[in-house]
Amino acid sequence: MARYIDADALIEQMEADAEHIDDYIAKMMLYASIDDVKNAPTADVVERKRGEWIKIDKYDKESNVQCSVCLEEFDYIDGVCYLCHGYELPLFCPNCGAEMLKEVEE
Numbered sequence: 001m002a003r004y005i006d007a008d009a010l011i012e013q014m015e016a017d018a019e020h021i022d023d024y025i026a027k028m029m030l031y032a033s034i035d036d037v038k039n040a041p042t043a044d045v046v047e048r049k050r051g052e053w054i055k056i057d058k059y060d061k062e063s064n065v066q067c068s069v070c071l072e073e074f075d076y077i078d079g080v081c082y083l084c085h086g087y088e089l090p091l092f093c094p095n096c097g098a099e100m101l102k103e104v105e106e
């Protein structure tokens with residue numbers, strides 16, 4: 001499976017690493033690798049949004065929750081999550097599609 005990375009962040013880190021290399025040959029090899037990364041073909045990917053459920057009232061265990069990405073608020077009714085008709089919050093926000101962390105931010 002392909003793995004996508006932030007190439008600009010990697011290049012920045014590699015250039016910072018190169019500054020600490022005293023050996024000329026090793027330094028040139030690292031710069032050659034940096035050029036390889038710069039010239040690598042790119043893929044058309046969509047960045048996955050990640051968020052977390054935030055309790056509106058952190059002192060109420062049946063508090064409505066809000067998506068940290070799109071700020072949409074969802075109801076708890078009698079202890080049951082309106083979104084999923086169960087006690088567990090969904091792993092994805094149904095409004096914006098963000099993948100949610102399992103922990104509820106309070």
Ligand SMILES: [Zn+2]
Pocket residue numbers: 067068069070071072093094095096097098
């Ligand atoms: Zn959302």
